[in-house]
Amino acid sequence: MAARRILLLNGPNLNLLGSREPAVYGTTTLADHVTTVEAACTGLGWVVSHLQSNSEAELVGAIHAARGNTDAIIINPGAFTHYSWAIHDALAAFDGPIVEVHLSQPLKRETWRHTSVVAPVAIGTIAGFGGVGYGLAVEALSRHFADSK
Numbered sequence: 001m002a003a004r005r006i007l008l009l010n011g012p013n014l015n016l017l018g019s020r021e022p023a024v025y026g027t028t029t030l031a032d033h034v035t036t037v038e039a040a041c042t043g044l045g046w047v048v049s050h051l052q053s054n055s056e057a058e059l060v061g062a063i064h065a066a067r068g069n070t071d072a073i074i075i076n077p078g079a080f081t082h083y084s085w086a087i088h089d090a091l092a093a094f095d096g097p098i099v100e101v102h103l104s105q106p107l108k109r110e111t112w113r114h115t116s117v118v119a120p121v122a123i124g125t126i127a128g129f130g131g132v133g134y135g136l137a138v139e140a141l142s143r144h145f146a147d148s149k
């Protein structure tokens with residue numbers, strides 16, 4: 001079987017990981033989280049591409065560009081999680097599985113973080129495990145693909 005192609009997307013402010021609110025998000029940098037996903041994907045023979053953007057338009061464009069050439073999307077939409085219907089709609093038009101990842105557990109935080117407009121179009125959400133969640137997302141996809149053979 002051809003190598004699975006995975007798109008990893010990280011939304012606004014996640015470029016600041018490592019120094020941004022370390023008590024909430026930890027001290028691991030985004031580059032290190034990307035390395036975690038790349039290592040997990042390489043171990044499975046999969047190929048990963050990554051985009052971090054603070055721009056909703058750029059994220060929507062990347063999701064559009066993934067249509068027809070990408071097997072799955074792992075996305076931490078940052079604050080867009082809670083209100084970006086544009087990202088919701090773009091993900092709804094993608095035909096592969098989507099895994100939503102959060103470093104923190106939004107349900108334990110401010111009430112405005114309790115809604116995810118991305119969750120309804122994801123196969124599942126991994127939240128509250130810090131950077132471990134990115135590796136768990138790859139594991140979840142691996143099992144999803146194995147189950148859907």
Ligand code: DQA
Pocket residue numbers: 012013014076077078079080081101102103104105106113
């Ligand atoms: C986050 C949670 C969001 O509520 C927040 O806006 C972020 C990061 C997380 O990874 O825990 O930027 O997605």
